[in-house]
Amino acid sequence: MKVSSPQFKEKSVIALADPRLRQALGQSRKGFVNKRAELVGELPEFEQLRDEARDLKNHVLDNLDHYLERYEAAVTAAGGHVHWARDAEEARSIILNICQRVNAKTITKGKSMVSEEIGLNEALEAKGYTVVETDLGEYIIQLAHEPPSHIIAPAIHKTKEQVSELFETAHGGPRKSTVADLVTEARLVLRDKYFQADVGITGGNFLVAETGSSIIVTNEGNGDLTQTLAKVHIVTSGIERIVPTLEDVALFLRILARSATGQETETYTTLSTGPRRPDDVDGPEEYHVVLVDNGRSKMLGGKFQDMLRCIRCGACMNHCPVYGAIGGHAYGWVYPGPMGAVLTPLFVGLDATYDLPNACTLNGRCESVCPVRIPLPELLRELRHMQYQQGIRPPGEQRALGAWRFVAERPRLYQFANRLAARVLKGLGGRTGRIGSLPFASAWTDSRDMPAPEGKTFLELWQAKPR
Amino acid sequence: MPPSPRVGLFATCLMNLFRPNIGFATVKLLEEAGCMVEVPLAQTCCGQPGYNNGDFDAARALARQLIAVFEGFDYVVGPSGSCMATLRVDYPKLFENDADWLPRAEALAAKSWELLSFLTDVRGMSAVQADYAGTVTYHDSCSGLRSLGIQQQPRLLLASVGGLELTEMRDAEVCCGFGGTFCVKYPEISSRMADEKCANIDAAGVDTLLGGDLGCLLHMAGRLKRQGSTVKVFHTAEVLAGMATGEGIGGVPE
Numbered sequence: 125m126k127v128s129s130p131q132f133k134e135k136s137v138i139a140l141a142d143p144r145l146r147q148a149l150g151q152s153r154k155g156f157v158n159k160r161a162e163l164v165g166e167l168p169e170f171e172q173l174r175d176e177a178r179d180l181k182n183h184v185l186d187n188l189d190h191y192l193e194r195y196e197a198a199v200t201a202a203g204g205h206v207h208w209a210r211d212a213e214e215a216r217s218i219i220l221n222i223c224q225r226v227n228a229k230t231i232t233k234g235k236s237m238v239s240e241e242i243g244l245n246e247a248l249e250a251k252g253y254t255v256v257e258t259d260l261g262e263y264i265i266q267l268a269h270e271p272p273s274h275i276i277a278p279a280i281h282k283t284k285e286q287v288s289e290l291f292e293t294a295h296g297g298p299r300k301s302t303v304a305d306l307v308t309e310a311r312l313v314l315r316d317k318y319f320q321a322d323v324g325i326t327g328g329n330f331l332v333a334e335t336g337s338s339i340i341v342t343n344e345g346n347g348d349l350t351q352t353l354a355k356v357h358i359v360t361s362g363i364e365r366i367v368p369t370l371e372d373v374a375l376f377l378r379i380l381a382r383s384a385t386g387q388e389t390e391t392y393t394t395l396s397t398g399p400r401r402p403d404d405v406d407g408p409e410e411y412h413v414v415l416v417d418n419g420r421s422k423m424l425g426g427k428f429q430d431m432l433r434c435i436r437c438g439a440c441m442n443h444c445p446v447y448g449a450i451g452g453h454a455y456g457w458v459y460p461g462p463m464g465a466v467l468t469p470l471f472v473g474l475d476a477t478y479d480l481p482n483a484c485t486l487n488g489r490c491e492s493v494c495p496v497r498i499p500l501p502e503l504l505r506e507l508r509h510m511q512y513q514q515g516i517r518p519p520g521e522q523r524a525l526g527a528w529r530f531v532a533e534r535p536r537l538y539q540f541a542n543r544l545a546a547r548v549l550k551g552l553g554g555r556t557g558r559i560g561s562l563p564f565a566s567a568w569t570d571s572r573d574m575p576a577p578e579g580k581t582f583l584e585l586w587q588a589k590p591r
Numbered sequence: 592m593p594p595s596p597r598v599g600l601f602a603t604c605l606m607n608l609f610r611p612n613i614g615f616a617t618v619k620l621l622e623e624a625g626c627m628v629e630v631p632l633a634q635t636c637c638g639q640p641g642y643n644n645g646d647f648d649a650a651r652a653l654a655r656q657l658i659a660v661f662e663g664f665d666y667v668v669g670p671s672g673s674c675m676a677t678l679r680v681d682y683p684k685l686f687e688n689d690a691d692w693l694p695r696a697e698a699l700a701a702k703s704w705e706l707l708s709f710l711t712d713v714r715g716m717s718a719v720q721a722d723y724a725g726t727v728t729y730h731d732s733c734s735g736l737r738s739l740g741i742q743q744q745p746r747l748l749l750a751s752v753g754g755l756e757l758t759e760m761r762d763a764e765v766c767c768g769f770g771g772t773f774c775v776k777y778p779e780i781s782s783r784m785a786d787e788k789c790a791n792i793d794a795a796g797v798d799t800l801l802g803g804d805l806g807c808l809l810h811m812a813g814r815l816k817r818q819g820s821t822v823k824v825f826h827t828a829e830v831l832a833g834m835a836t837g838e839g840i841g842g843v844p845e
């Protein structure tokens with residue numbers, strides 16, 4: 125997928141001015157946040173589950189080679205095939221080859237962020253395949269020709285009215301106005317596609333090393349139809365999504381649904397283990413798993429390994445006030461919000477993504493809800509450090525930091541500068557006590573008054589105080 | 592614990608420049624809690640702007656300076672969750688690979704406290720002698736809340752202030768959009784975040800906004816005033832010390 129992260133600032137300003145975006149985001153995010161809080165409150169051991177999930181993920185990542193090999197052996201034993209893709213291009217060509225070999229025409233897809241990451245739809249469409257997204261949110265943005273703006277609610281940026289417009293154009297009216305009618309309409313359109321599909325592509329929330337199973341959790345059941353009705357089922361997944369045993373999956377399911385949508389459990393949790401067996405009534409004839417590295421193995425063993433614990437629940441963006449203000453598209457690639465601000469620079473490079481780690485107040489709300497306790501603010505700060513070391517930073521900023529350090533390292537100069545500033549700013553505030561416009565600080569005063577200082581610094585008043 | 596500990600007051604940059612009244616309120620509260628307060632004049636900034644902007648070397652240089660200034664005290668206390676979290680949480684991380692400075696950073700971290708948590712958690716204070724005739728709401732600043740666990744302490748002490756009525760606003764714990772240099776690097780996003788906060792303050796129907804971090808308070812006051820709001824803004828310490836007189840931060844000076 126094309127990276128538009130360098131336009132972060134422009135895109136965020138446009139997003140801020142879009143009233144429909146504000147309306148769409150406000151409603152659904154509040155719902156996620158409130159429902160999560162309610163359910164977490166009802167589960168006293170939730171904090172302990174987060175610790176366990178973090179520790180288990182760390183264990184898997186420390187022994188990833190071992191678990192991947194076990195997983196591959198188990199998939200093979202069940203009659204499936206594991207394909208290893210070093211990068212996006214390899215992943216695409218593996219999938220294209222399969223589609224070509226089985227002579228596919230129509231391809232249905234369940235929601236998969238990895239397929240967005242590797243730019244799969246464009247590649248398939250370029251080869252003439254008909255690709256149908258079956259997750260309602262993905263279907264909506266496919267019709268709108270837009271990338272997802274949220275990892276679990278890809279069309280969260282759209283209002284109901286915008287969706288009815290899209291459906292009216294795509295399906296040829298009459299226009300529906302209730303959510304229920306819109307869902308029914310999408311369901312009817314999609315129902316046929318499942319039966320036409322030659323290949324069904326899904327993501328994988330968890331890959332179980334013990335059994336070789338891939339697991340998807342959805343609320344619509346679309347993934348199940350995608351993977352059982354097509355002749356060939358292809359799973360696309362990152363190499364880090366492994367869990368050791370089925371037992372362990374239970375732990376993650378408990379925290380995933382609560383963190384993601386504020387549900388005790390998602391409506392459908394579906395396991396796939398190999399292709400259809402002789403006595404199965406349905407299921408695909410072929411079962412493939414494409415394991416995508418695409419930069420992940422480079423994160424192992426370093427400062428960013430923690431990020432590989434991510435189970436893609438979306439809680440960090442639901443709780444991020446910056447995401448809440450600008451939505452997901454400004455981030456400019458596949459993954460938005462706090463987790464995207466960490467992953468995008470690592471995956472597509474620091475140069476093109478200057479703003480992502482910086483457009484954050486380090487308020488820490490994301491970390492406080494992350495079910496696997498990823499220290500997101502610390503990782504963002506670490507990325508800023510890497511940028512600083514590599515000189516990736518607007519020159520004005522670099523100079524300002526240098527000047528600040530020079531003064532702050534010299535206590536006398538520092539006190540003097542502060543005394544001066546206190547007087548000048550006090551003077552500018554005059555009798556109102558606030559400054560409405562300040563040329564060298566317009567970035568502040570364009571939208572906020574600047575409260576004026578009292579006129580003398582604390583340290584000088586303290587010194588002058590009789591004791 | 593010595594009965595009357597020697598406390599070094601960390602005069603945070605923004606307090607020193609913008610609102611010394613908070614510093615004097617801090618001194619008053621510390622003395623009421625039985626401390627001997629000193630203010631070393633060789634102090635400057637804790638280094639957080641460098642740390643948060645990725646210039647870890649600058650942060651370390653200032654941290655070393657500050658450690659040297661304050662390590663002789665029994666405690667270091669400052670009226671800011673954000674600055675004190677830098678001393679308490681970040682300093683040890685900054686020196687994790689420095690065998691000489693790590694012990695000194697850790698020793699300083701262990702005795703560094705944000706004012707209100709020091710008063711309650713260390714000095715056992717549960718009430719103050721102060722009055723404030725007003726309805727207030729309290730904004731939980733992020734670093735204090737999430738890095739230092741400051742949430743109940745200010746509310747406990749505020750409950751003892753005569754005449755004060757606290758109404759919780761919605762989303763009190765959501766960031767106001769200040770974020771240090773964030774507020775000038777991304778002013779549009781920052782202002783939208785402030786707008787959400789202002790709307791919640793407004794909806795709480797109070798006449799005063801309180802908080803424990805001057806950066807956030809300057810930011811929220813600046814946006815409130817720009818919108819023409821009459822809500823007064825004070826640092827919690829000013830109210831607890833009975834020194835919240837006048838029009839508050841960004842208001843007409845006395």
Ligand code: SF4
Binds near residue numbers: 440
């Ligand atoms: S970083 Fe944490 S909160 Fe964000 S999507 Fe990943 S697991 Fe969920």
